[in-house]
Amino acid sequence: MLGRICNAGILVGTCLLLFAPAWATSRGTTSQGESFVIGGTADDERSAMRQDRKKFNLWVQTGASAGSAPPDIDVRISTRTGQTVLETRMNGPWLFVNLGLGEYFVAVSAAGITQQRGTIIHRGDHTEMVFFFDSPQASPGAPGGAGAPR
Numbered sequence: 001m002l003g004r005i006c007n008a009g010i011l012v013g014t015c016l017l018l019f020a021p022a023w024a025t026s027r028g029t030t031s032q033g034e035s036f037v038i039g040g041t042a043d044d045e046r047s048a049m050r051q052d053r054k055k056f057n058l059w060v061q062t063g064a065s066a067g068s069a070p071p072d073i074d075v076r077i078s079t080r081t082g083q084t085v086l087e088t089r090m091n092g093p094w095l096f097v098n099l100g101l102g103e104y105f106v107a108v109s110a111a112g113i114t115q116q117r118g119t120i121i122h123r124g125d126h127t128e129m130v131f132f133f134d135s136p137q138a139s140p141g142a143p144g145g146a147g148a149p150r
Contacts, residue, residue, distance in 0.1 A: 025049065030077075030086045032100050040094035049094055056096035057121055059128040060106060063093060073133075074109045 025039030025048070037052070039045040053059060062073050073090040080103040088095075099121045107116040108131040119127045 026088075026091050028088065030097065030099070031083075032085055034098035034100065036086060036088075036095065036097035038088065038090050038095045039092040041092040045092065046094075049096065053096050054126065056098050057125045057127065058097045058099055058104075058106075058119070059126065060095040060097070060108065061093060061128070061130045062090065062108060062110070062133070063130070064133050072110065076107045076109075078105050078107075079103065080105070 025037050025045055027035065027037050029035055036056070037049065040049055058077075060075065075086065075088055075090055075095060076084060077086040077097065077099070078084050085099065085104065086097060101121055101123060103118065103120045105116055105118050106129055107114055109115075110133045113133060115131050115133075117129055117131075119129070121127065
Protein backbone atom coordinates (compact mmCIF):
# COMPACT_ATOMS: atom_id res chain seq x y z
CA MET A 1 0.00 0.00 0.00
CA LEU A 2 2.77 2.45 0.97
CA GLY A 3 4.57 1.62 -2.29
CA ARG A 4 1.49 2.57 -4.32
CA ILE A 5 1.15 5.87 -2.46
CA CYS A 6 4.82 6.67 -3.06
CA ASN A 7 4.50 5.77 -6.77
CA ALA A 8 1.41 7.98 -7.05
CA GLY A 9 3.27 10.80 -5.32
CA ILE A 10 6.19 10.48 -7.71
CA LEU A 11 3.82 10.50 -10.67
CA VAL A 12 2.01 13.62 -9.44
CA GLY A 13 5.32 15.35 -8.67
CA THR A 14 6.65 14.54 -12.14
CA CYS A 15 3.48 15.91 -13.75
CA LEU A 16 3.76 19.09 -11.72
CA LEU A 17 7.35 19.59 -12.86
CA LEU A 18 6.48 18.92 -16.49
CA PHE A 19 3.43 21.16 -16.65
CA ALA A 20 4.25 23.91 -14.13
CA PRO A 21 5.68 26.31 -16.75
CA ALA A 22 2.35 26.39 -18.61
CA TRP A 23 0.63 27.41 -15.38
CA ALA A 24 2.76 30.54 -15.09
CA THR A 25 0.61 32.26 -17.70
CA SER A 26 -2.68 33.83 -16.64
CA ARG A 27 -5.84 33.04 -18.56
CA GLY A 28 -9.25 34.61 -18.32
CA THR A 29 -12.36 35.82 -20.06
CA THR A 30 -13.31 39.35 -21.12
CA SER A 31 -16.68 40.90 -20.35
CA GLN A 32 -17.65 39.90 -23.92
CA GLY A 33 -17.03 36.25 -23.01
CA GLU A 34 -13.86 36.06 -25.12
CA SER A 35 -10.58 34.53 -23.93
CA PHE A 36 -7.25 36.16 -23.10
CA VAL A 37 -3.83 35.00 -21.93
CA ILE A 38 -1.01 36.93 -20.23
CA GLY A 39 2.59 35.79 -19.84
CA GLY A 40 5.78 35.52 -21.82
CA THR A 41 8.23 35.95 -18.97
CA ALA A 42 10.05 32.61 -19.39
CA ASP A 43 11.25 30.90 -22.58
CA ASP A 44 8.72 28.06 -22.29
CA GLU A 45 5.86 30.56 -21.84
CA ARG A 46 6.96 32.51 -24.91
CA SER A 47 7.20 29.34 -26.95
CA ALA A 48 3.71 28.16 -25.93
CA MET A 49 2.21 31.62 -26.46
CA ARG A 50 3.82 31.96 -29.92
CA GLN A 51 2.13 28.71 -30.95
CA ASP A 52 -1.28 29.93 -29.75
CA ARG A 53 -1.14 33.58 -30.70
CA LYS A 54 -3.03 33.23 -33.98
CA LYS A 55 -6.06 32.19 -31.91
CA PHE A 56 -6.24 35.80 -30.68
CA ASN A 57 -6.94 38.98 -32.65
CA LEU A 58 -5.14 41.53 -30.45
CA TRP A 59 -1.54 41.13 -29.31
CA VAL A 60 -0.22 43.60 -26.74
CA GLN A 61 3.50 43.65 -25.91
CA THR A 62 5.20 45.73 -23.25
CA GLY A 63 8.82 46.59 -22.80
CA ALA A 64 11.19 49.29 -21.70
CA SER A 65 13.93 51.32 -23.28
CA ALA A 66 16.37 49.30 -21.18
CA GLY A 67 15.00 46.12 -22.77
CA SER A 68 12.55 44.77 -20.20
CA ALA A 69 8.89 44.85 -19.37
CA PRO A 70 8.34 46.99 -16.29
CA PRO A 71 6.52 45.36 -13.36
CA ASP A 72 2.91 46.11 -12.43
CA ILE A 73 1.51 46.93 -15.84
CA ASP A 74 -2.21 47.63 -15.83
CA VAL A 75 -4.24 47.23 -19.00
CA ARG A 76 -7.72 48.50 -19.75
CA ILE A 77 -9.44 47.74 -23.04
CA SER A 78 -12.66 49.60 -23.74
CA THR A 79 -15.09 50.02 -26.60
CA ARG A 80 -15.62 53.26 -28.49
CA THR A 81 -18.61 53.94 -26.21
CA GLY A 82 -16.45 53.53 -23.07
CA GLN A 83 -17.59 50.06 -21.99
CA THR A 84 -14.71 48.24 -20.29
CA VAL A 85 -14.08 44.90 -21.97
CA LEU A 86 -10.96 43.91 -20.01
CA GLU A 87 -9.19 45.42 -17.02
CA THR A 88 -6.26 43.43 -15.68
CA ARG A 89 -2.71 43.53 -14.38
CA MET A 90 -0.13 41.84 -16.57
CA ASN A 91 2.20 39.27 -15.00
CA GLY A 92 4.35 39.11 -18.12
CA PRO A 93 5.21 41.25 -21.15
CA TRP A 94 2.58 39.75 -23.47
CA LEU A 95 -1.22 39.92 -23.53
CA PHE A 96 -3.13 38.08 -26.25
CA VAL A 97 -6.89 38.69 -26.31
CA ASN A 98 -9.88 37.97 -28.49
CA LEU A 99 -12.19 40.90 -29.05
CA GLY A 100 -15.49 41.14 -30.87
CA LEU A 101 -15.56 43.11 -34.12
CA GLY A 102 -15.46 46.86 -33.56
CA GLU A 103 -13.42 49.84 -32.36
CA TYR A 104 -11.38 49.64 -29.14
CA PHE A 105 -9.05 51.73 -27.03
CA VAL A 106 -6.18 50.07 -25.20
CA ALA A 107 -4.73 51.94 -22.21
CA VAL A 108 -1.53 50.55 -20.68
CA SER A 109 -0.21 52.05 -17.44
CA ALA A 110 3.11 51.55 -15.63
CA ALA A 111 4.77 53.64 -12.93
CA GLY A 112 2.09 56.35 -13.18
CA ILE A 113 2.41 56.74 -16.95
CA THR A 114 -0.48 55.78 -19.23
CA GLN A 115 -0.26 55.23 -22.96
CA GLN A 116 -3.40 54.76 -25.04
CA ARG A 117 -3.96 53.60 -28.60
CA GLY A 118 -7.00 52.79 -30.67
CA THR A 119 -7.70 50.01 -33.12
CA ILE A 120 -10.52 48.56 -35.16
CA ILE A 121 -10.92 44.80 -35.10
CA HIS A 122 -12.13 43.31 -38.39
CA ARG A 123 -12.86 39.67 -39.15
CA GLY A 124 -9.58 37.75 -39.51
CA ASP A 125 -7.46 40.54 -37.93
CA HIS A 126 -4.32 40.06 -35.90
CA THR A 127 -3.52 43.51 -34.54
CA GLU A 128 -0.27 44.05 -32.64
CA MET A 129 0.44 46.94 -30.25
CA VAL A 130 3.76 47.57 -28.54
CA PHE A 131 4.04 49.84 -25.47
CA PHE A 132 7.47 50.95 -24.21
CA PHE A 133 8.19 52.38 -20.77
CA ASP A 134 11.42 53.51 -19.11
CA SER A 135 12.79 50.87 -16.75
CA PRO A 136 16.27 49.98 -15.50
CA GLN A 137 15.54 46.22 -15.62
CA ALA A 138 16.61 43.88 -18.42
CA SER A 139 14.75 40.87 -19.76
CA PRO A 140 15.02 38.64 -22.84
CA GLY A 141 11.22 38.81 -23.30
CA ALA A 142 11.19 42.46 -24.28
CA PRO A 143 9.50 43.44 -27.55
CA GLY A 144 11.93 43.47 -30.42
CA GLY A 145 14.42 41.47 -28.37
CA ALA A 146 15.28 37.80 -28.47
CA GLY A 147 11.97 36.89 -26.87
CA ALA A 148 9.60 38.88 -29.10
CA PRO A 149 6.80 36.83 -30.71
CA ARG A 150 7.32 36.13 -34.39
